[in-house]
Amino acid sequence: MQPHKTTIINDPIYGFITIPNGVIFNLIQHPYFQRLRRISQMGLSYLVYPGAHHTRFHHAVGCLHIMQKALETLRNKGVAISNEEEEATLIAILLHDIGHGPFSHAMEHSIVDGVHHELISLYFMEALNAEFNGSLTLAIKIFKGSYERAFLNQLVSGQLDMDRTDYLKRDSFYTGMAEGNINTERIIAMLCVKDDNLVVSPKGIYTVEKFLVARRLMYWTVYLHKTSLVAEQLITRVLKRAKELSHKGISLPASSALLYFLKNKITKGNFTPEILETFSKLDDYDIISAMKEWCEHDDFVLRELSKCIINRDLPKVKIRKKAFAKAKLDKQKAALVERFGISEYEASYFVFTGTISNQAYNYTHGGINILTDNYKVVDIVKASDQLSLKSLTKAVVKNYICYPKPKG
Amino acid sequence: MQPHKTTIINDPIYGFITIPNGVIFNLIQHPYFQRLRRISQMGLSYLVYPGAHHTRFHHAVGCLHIMQKALETLRNKGVAISNEEEEATLIAILLHDIGHGPFSHAMEHSIVDGVHHELISLYFMEALNAEFNGSLTLAIKIFKGSYERAFLNQLVSGQLDMDRTDYLKRDSFYTGMAEGNINTERIIAMLCVKDDNLVVSPKGIYTVEKFLVARRLMYWTVYLHKTSLVAEQLITRVLKRAKELSHKGISLPASSALLYFLKNKITKGNFTPEILETFSKLDDYDIISAMKEWCEHDDFVLRELSKCIINRDLPKVKIRKKAFAKAKLDKQKAALVERFGISEYEASYFVFTGTISNQAYNYTHGGINILTDNYKVVDIVKASDQLSLKSLTKAVVKNYICYPKPKG
Amino acid sequence: MQPHKTTIINDPIYGFITIPNGVIFNLIQHPYFQRLRRISQMGLSYLVYPGAHHTRFHHAVGCLHIMQKALETLRNKGVAISNEEEEATLIAILLHDIGHGPFSHAMEHSIVDGVHHELISLYFMEALNAEFNGSLTLAIKIFKGSYERAFLNQLVSGQLDMDRTDYLKRDSFYTGMAEGNINTERIIAMLCVKDDNLVVSPKGIYTVEKFLVARRLMYWTVYLHKTSLVAEQLITRVLKRAKELSHKGISLPASSALLYFLKNKITKGNFTPEILETFSKLDDYDIISAMKEWCEHDDFVLRELSKCIINRDLPKVKIRKKAFAKAKLDKQKAALVERFGISEYEASYFVFTGTISNQAYNYTHGGINILTDNYKVVDIVKASDQLSLKSLTKAVVKNYICYPKPKG
Amino acid sequence: MQPHKTTIINDPIYGFITIPNGVIFNLIQHPYFQRLRRISQMGLSYLVYPGAHHTRFHHAVGCLHIMQKALETLRNKGVAISNEEEEATLIAILLHDIGHGPFSHAMEHSIVDGVHHELISLYFMEALNAEFNGSLTLAIKIFKGSYERAFLNQLVSGQLDMDRTDYLKRDSFYTGMAEGNINTERIIAMLCVKDDNLVVSPKGIYTVEKFLVARRLMYWTVYLHKTSLVAEQLITRVLKRAKELSHKGISLPASSALLYFLKNKITKGNFTPEILETFSKLDDYDIISAMKEWCEHDDFVLRELSKCIINRDLPKVKIRKKAFAKAKLDKQKAALVERFGISEYEASYFVFTGTISNQAYNYTHGGINILTDNYKVVDIVKASDQLSLKSLTKAVVKNYICYPKPKG
Secondary structure: OOOOOOEEEEEOOOOOEEEOOOOOHHHOOHHHHEEEEHHHHOOOOOHHOOOOOOOOOHHHHHHHHHHHHHHHHHOOOHHHHHHHHHHOOOOHHHHHHOOOOOHHHOOOOOOOOOOOHHHHHHHHHHHHHOOOOOOOOHHHHHHOOOOOOOOHHHHHOOOOOHHHHHHHHHHHHHHOHHOOOOOOHHHOEEEEOOOOOEEEEHHHHHHHHHHHHHHHHHHHHOOOHHHHHHHHHHHHHHHHHHHHHHHOOOOOOOOOOHHHHHHHOOHHHHHHHHHHHHHHOHHHHHHHHHHHHOOOOOHHHHHHHHHHHHHOOEEEEEOOOOOOOHHHHHHHHHHHHHHHHHHHHHHHHHHHOEEEEOOOOOOOOOOEEEEOOOOEEEEEEHOOOOHHHHHHHOOEEEEEEOHHHHHH | OOOOOEEEEEEEEOOEEEEEOOHHHHHHHHHHHHHHHHEOOHHHHHOOOOOOOHHHHHHHHHHHHHHHHHHHHHOOOOOOOOOOHHHHHHHHHHHHOOOOOHHHHHHHHOOOOOHHHHHHHHHHHHHHHOOOOOOOOOOOOOHOOOOHHHHOOOOOOOOOOOHHHHHHHHHHHHHOOHHHHHHHHHHHHEEEOOOOOOEEHHHHHHHHHHHHHHHHHHHHHHHHOOHHHHHHHHHHHHOOOOOOHHHHEEEEEEEEHHHHHHHOOOOHHHHOHHHHHHHHOHHHHHHHHHHHHHHHHHHHOHHHHHHHOOOOOOOEEEEEEOOOHHHHHHHHHHHHHHHHHHOOOHHOOOOOOEEEEEEEOOOOOOOOEEOOOOOEEHHHOOOOOOHHHHOOOOOOOEEEEEEEOOOO | OOOOOEEEEEOOOOOEEEOOHHHHHHHHHOOOHHHHHHOOOOOOHHOOOOOOOHHHHHHHHHHHHHHHHHHHHHHOOOOOOOOHHHHHHHHHHHHOOOOOOOOOOHHOOOOOOOHHHHHHHHHHHHHHHHHHOOOOHHHHHHHHOOOOOHHHHHOOOOOOOOHHHHHHHHHHHHHHHHHOOOOOOHHHHEEEEEEOEEEEEEEHHHHHHHHHHHHHHHHHHOOOOHHHHHHHHHHHHHHHHHHHHHHHHOOOOOOHHHHHHOOOOHHHOOOOOHHHHOOOOOHHHHHHHHHHHHOOOOHHHHHHHHHHHHHHHHHEEEOOOOOOOOHHHHHHHHHHHHHOOOOOOHHEEEEEEEEEEEOOOOOOOOOOOEEEEOOOEEEHHOOOOOOOHHHOOOHHHHHHHHEOOOOO | OOOOOEEEEEOOOOOOEEEEOOOOHHHHHHHHHHHHOOOOOOOHHOOOOOOOOOEHHOOOHHHHHHHHHHHHHHHOOOOOOOOHHHHHHHHHHHHHOOOOOOOHHHHHOOOOOOHHHHHHHHHHHHHHHHHHOOOHHHHHHEEEEEEEHHHHHHHHHHOHHHHHHHHHHHHHHHHHHHHHOOOOOHHOOEEEEEEEEEEEEEHHHHHHHHHHHHHHHHHHHHHHHHHHHHHHHHHHHHHHHHHHHHOOOOOOOOHHHHHHHHHHHOOOHHOHHHHHHHHOOOOOHHHHHHHHHOOOOOOOHHHHHHHHHOOOOOOEEEEEOOOOHHHHHHHHHHHHHHHOOOOHHHHHHEEEEEEEEOOOOOOOOOEEEEOOOOOOOOOOOOOOOOOOOOOOOEEEEEEEEEEEEOOO
């Protein structure tokens, strides 16, 4: 037998990650994928957690690794998975996030106009499929959920998929928020397949509950941390303002790729292959570099918002259950109009409210199923002996307000 | 300033543990405390988790360490704690478990007759207080909860005390059940004191919830693991049988200390200082060594139960929500009577049912209080934004049945 | 394909350890192997490192795990290994330490008379081979080094074998001596086979050096720690004294197995299968329990030595390069004779000198070979670019003296 | 006592890092320091180790943390350290690397002309000292080594300083190169002060040796990894080419700060406060963003080098002890001239040789001193019982050659 040639990558979390040679290796080498090295997995969260500089590249490679483990585990349990299915599922998870732009959530409402990153991932996969002579056809089917063996798609994108499994572990590791740590090895060991659907073995109930609680904890203490939240809001507003100025014909220093997206309104309807190519040039470096230059711009709004982010001199933010009164908002805006001689519209870039919400477990969109001892499939909420899991299905909504610190 | 002389102990969990010289150092040196090196923290759980050989000695020293951290943290937050209070609280946590006997839960219903280990801990502390010229007086007050500053007792024994904090972390570490891991550093960082009562800062809610979920997980997957459960039941029955034989005048090889407790019925009423001294000779080695000898004993019940444990050849056990029917029990007993020619009473040593239960959070006995943003104190269940914590207050009860494997 | 049925064991170090069903599973179930649960891997080192209560059972199972990884790695590199060879090598590593008695190094010069534990391991394997109908024949060949493919034996017992790889990692983990930690995953990844001999790939040089330095560090700071050293010396002397008294006809409380070895002189020449069976009953519990009883014995030497160990009230020990003068020894002995009215011979149980030595790398007995870039095999000392490795080949010898603390 | 108000930062390595309020907090908030968030600690090493995206900001804060521990440890050992000395030493270590530019080693020979980053650190400290009304005066003395208590400077910059201690641990953690991991807690515990000089306690010898071996391992396998090496060489050459083109008047897209340094030759002689201000705008984002734009530039050399880095399409590199012959170099250059029609000079941007070297321990520049048992101070090489440490003092030199991969 010819030894399987492989490339090994060091990973602080899993030790060694093995990249099988062939299509997968070549996809990783492709500039489209290498671009993910320049996109932070957690946006600006490093302003709160200085360790959180890990990239989407690293996350994608981590997903590849645990998907290998998951498929191996299922095969050892007797689930038939062909080599073609294995490769396709690995490709699907490797590329599932390739459509993310820089500061993705901010960008979806500024750089592009309502084009979701999953759709852009699909565009990239189709472009790569053409370049790789159709080697991604099955991967695309699995990614889109149109392949008949549902569990392969569920491993890529479901309530307990390898994407979430990796990012919870990775984000917890890099932020140092140890409580978010989950046991990927045990989660994978608990997976089974029944009628081509992913199920969890009965003794996996506590592991899944722990996973859901860890996920909720990560949402409320990390992803929705008030400082991350405000930084993301500011970056959305910087880009919106830049677009506004650009449409008015005001000149802005920025990379050519970023300028393209500032000048043009890109929607699902007009997203051509050429635009995809330009999009593939865009990463965190374009945005941060532009903001660094904008710290000297004439426009008050663009300049001051940029400085807030670059120098980490962030406004005040409060979070609570009850909505904030419009009067409070107006008062803060008026103070700003008075203080800087700007218009009320301009002030609204600095003073705003909004809501955040999280639902730890959503069983209406394909839940987590438990295989009971007598081989029935039950939603985990019903299988559990406690109300605890049920309570995680309730969405929690909170309100926030954001305004500049008073001058001191 | 004279440098504080200290002894340092290596700990796989916390790194270095510092033992302040003086009374605490001398208490650790005392044979009563050194005895804890010979008592397994988790009884026979190492039959399931081969790494779980850590001792009550190690746990007690770990508690000492995190109590030092907790007191330091509270002082840094402005809580006044005198040097006497500090030393007394450290002594109280160090000795809180000193009354544990070998395989404590089994022993409380066999070796002694309803004498709880906490009471024996108190007897040991009083004996040591006499030997150490009254140096433990305040520690005993804190241990008993009769000191006016309640938070010191709550740190020793409460819903979020340093005992639980250490044992959850330690048991999770040594069993390799990573999901039970809790962040002791963060839990301690969240503690505050209001009106001399322990409270948790508002942003500690998720940390506490994580703690409670981890605790529940440890109960159901580790402490109440069916193999641990059956091993503990067997050891209780071995000791009960040995006592029975001993009372009948049948000779049994055993250490002198163990023989004393097999021959005499010790209750709260007759627990003299001499008995305490004999008790202090008793540890895991007496029990395991006796069972090893009993593997050759003439009595069928004593011999076969001992062999089950020593050779880890354990009976079958089933756990479920619904109680098991008496008919099932009777059928199994009858089979045993038939198979080995023993009496029905003897068969009941091998065939039995029972219940196990766990309540992750019990707020009727002094709950966990949150200090809200406007300095009110609220039970965590009310402060939380979800039903999740509430659901943890519900006790869960399960039934088990245990019987020998059919001969194969 | 029929799924491979397996049993899973939780391990704090490797996560999950998978036990293949069949012979290996049955060997682990055997009382001979279960006995290893009652033998501490590091003897009395837990008197220094309270976490070091891991057992030879746990180590053996850990070795099994990394041997599985090593064989899998070599196969992936194209080394042909048959299923029979795989199983035999796994059995050989699983059982390589089965002949260890309690406090093995102490015992080899007291309980038995110069019968090395490796020989007893072989006796156990042969007994098991008879019981398992010859299933261990190839394993025994590999263990003895008489199988033609040398690398399989080298993985079991060589300069870089799976035994050392596991115990260094495990002992470092449980003592909390983090500096001894080695990267088993990387060591295994560096292994290759050339002409049926184990070699290390060129980029493994630093990893091997790190392994050797870690090993040396563990020797000098853990295995030869002065407190462990003195405890081991004391236990040897307790057993020697017990044997002496026993031969004089003085009655001693002890388990029947221990009594047998105290009364009889067992050498290589008279080690019968019956003796093996009695030996298989002997573990740490016999020794510790006996010493606990001996704390009350009439004989001064037996009693006082036992109390030293049981209550961890250890004598003074000094370590230095230069040998200690006989005069110093005599003076200490004389003080003891005077203080307790004992004979000079009896005093020599408490006052003694000796030497310890360690050689981190011994290339005369089958070294570590590096496969150079042009496929030559060179001893690592020659392949390395520094003197550093060479220096590790030099044996270091130190002297110690031990005597009771002056009364205070 | 007024509680000490502090800010807490999560760190994946140390858990919680506590920032004392006051000058140190304000220094961290300063844009000069926040800039370090945008400078990768390990340059382009993330092209080899995808986890290595940690920043100089994070390292500086980590150094602050362990310096706090080191000073606390020394105080506990009776070393008098005033509050002023403590704050000044913390400031010195916090700012010791503030003068690093992006891809520092590359930059020192391209962006600036032989201005060492330590000198720029000093310029920053002086500028901050002016802004903070002289609060940094003592810190600057300690940094420069002109304060009379040498050990404070040795903790900032010596053979065993907190800088190295943090970066070895941190780089090992983020690369996943576990063998480089060192035990910072134990290193700190081993530190003492004798006659105002830093010494190591006798039992610290093995810990220091482990530290030096880990450091050497990190050099040869991580810092001098051939891929990191070639990436650093390429980035130096890109910047050199950009400067060349810029001096010829060729227009280059780049940030205003970068353009300034490309157009002007900055040496120690002409480094004014204004230049410092411009330098403070420069970080990784300027360099990477510029190279992204240069991927489309007309100049062959600038474009192709930029593409190599951005798309991680790196040339071949070989490392060996023997120097490479000039003929080999010429042959590779000639091939390139032929293949792309470029000049020989232009080809020399892609084909080059050089040397790398490392000396694990240099005792001529202030070594590591051991305090022997009889309170003498000896260099660790002499105190050690082995040749091992001595061998680490020998510098190792290797040669490399780099040239484009043949077209495939």
